[in-house]
Amino acid sequence: MSRIYLDYNATTPLAPKVIAALEPFLRDGFGNPSSLHWAGIPARDAVEQARCQVAALLRCDATELVFTSGGTEANNYALKGAFFSQSLRKDRPHFIITQIEHPAVTEPCRFLECLGAEVTHIRVDGCGRVDPDDVRRAIRPGTVLVSVMHANNEVGTIQPIETLARIAREHEVLMHTDAAQTVGKILVDVESLGVDLLTIAGHKLYAPKGVGALYVREGVELEPLLHGAAHEAGRRGGTENVLEIVGLGAACDLAKQWVDDPGLARLRDHFWQSLKKRFGERVVLNGHPEHRLPNTLNVSFRGLVGSEILARMPEVAASTGSACHAGSIEMSPVLKAMGVSEAVGLGAVRFSLGRESTIAEVECVIEHLSNCLDQVQASK
Numbered sequence: 001m002s003r004i005y006l007d008y009n010a011t012t013p014l015a016p017k018v019i020a021a022l023e024p025f026l027r028d029g030f031g032n033p034s035s036l037h038w039a040g041i042p043a044r045d046a047v048e049q050a051r052c053q054v055a056a057l058l059r060c061d062a063t064e065l066v067f068t069s070g071g072t073e074a075n076n077y078a079l080k081g082a083f084f085s086q087s088l089r090k091d092r093p094h095f096i097i098t099q100i101e102h103p104a105v106t107e108p109c110r111f112l113e114c115l116g117a118e119v120t121h122i123r124v125d126g127c128g129r130v131d132p133d134d135v136r137r138a139i140r141p142g143t144v145l146v147s148v149m150h151a152n153n154e155v156g157t158i159q160p161i162e163t164l165a166r167i168a169r170e171h172e173v174l175m176h177t178d179a180a181q182t183v184g185k186i187l188v189d190v191e192s193l194g195v196d197l198l199t200i201a202g203h204k205l206y207a208p209k210g211v212g213a214l215y216v217r218e219g220v221e222l223e224p225l226l227h228g229a230a231h232e233a234g235r236r237g238g239t240e241n242v243l244e245i246v247g248l249g250a251a252c253d254l255a256k257q258w259v260d261d262p263g264l265a266r267l268r269d270h271f272w273q274s275l276k277k278r279f280g281e282r283v284v285l286n287g288h289p290e291h292r293l294p295n296t297l298n299v300s301f302r303g304l305v306g307s308e309i310l311a312r313m314p315e316v317a318a319s320t321g322s323a324c325h326a327g328s329i330e331m332s333p334v335l336k337a338m339g340v341s342e343a344v345g346l347g348a349v350r351f352s353l354g355r356e357s358t359i360a361e362v363e364c365v366i367e368h369l370s371n372c373l374d375q376v377q378a379s380k
């Protein structure tokens, strides 16, 4: 059997149009975008064109974008940048995040706690959604920033960012969202979301790994993460990664044509209905039934272990949030925060579909799962 890739939330392949766009920059387009001569000027033009392409997707001004080395750096820049700009003004800067943020948010917060910040972790419900009233209640005079991911990478639950941003603005608190998993999958419009800061990760939307951007609303003060020369309008020192920035621009251009396409959600729903038909009560959906990424299907096989299921079908690339620590398997912290029981949570498998996914692939995976579950049953 041929191999099947259903792990597009982990990363995506480069789109052919992205490869075509960045290829010239592997050869002749080597100039430094800060150089004012024949080699530098086309490189600068390419960076600025890419900035406009990203801005067109997010519906912001190109000047509000800072290119980064990916989603992790963009999140670090948002959180640490806000901390260092505000720490002189606020005694104990306070940050609000959720219990299901990516480590690219939780770890910078843990670091900021060592520097004197206080961090509140807001709980989520059984579907992985935050209650905006919990965020409202957590805001206090020292609160600097609320950071809530736009959609969760494991279960795909989409948060009520518009409402959260309205609450943050009413209290004059900055609102950041980690949109690494939504940009390119659903419409992400910074104006209607109302956020001040928004993270993009290139490799989640068919651009190269190692490139991303932070949207910084005009007027928001953010101390740079990387001090150096005046690149990125003084907001990030270091010669721009022209090749990958061009790739990100091309990917955003392509994404504009994709975000309204209902095909992916239809394929995901077909996958879920087929699993239900085949496995009945043995399979459980994790995440929100409606407010969910169109490509994400996180399901649990009751009483089984997700990593063992995937090990029995090595041709299929999918993922599980559970981790093996000192010989015992621990369920994903995201599912734990959602209150999912161990018996269900340990059996979780995340299938995330992409532009190349087909119904034939989905059907083939269901056959594999069926064989695999029979084998596990027989071995008990």
Ligand SMILES: Cc1ncc(COP(=O)(O)O)c(C=O)c1O
Binding pocket: 009, 010, 069, 070, 071, 072, 073, 102, 104, 149, 151, 152, 153, 178, 180, 181, 201, 202, 203, 210, 211, 212
């Ligand atoms: C929600 C979320 N935030 C941030 C990141 C980190 O992005 P990058 O890999 O570009 O650093 C990821 C990647 O897995 C992610 O899923």
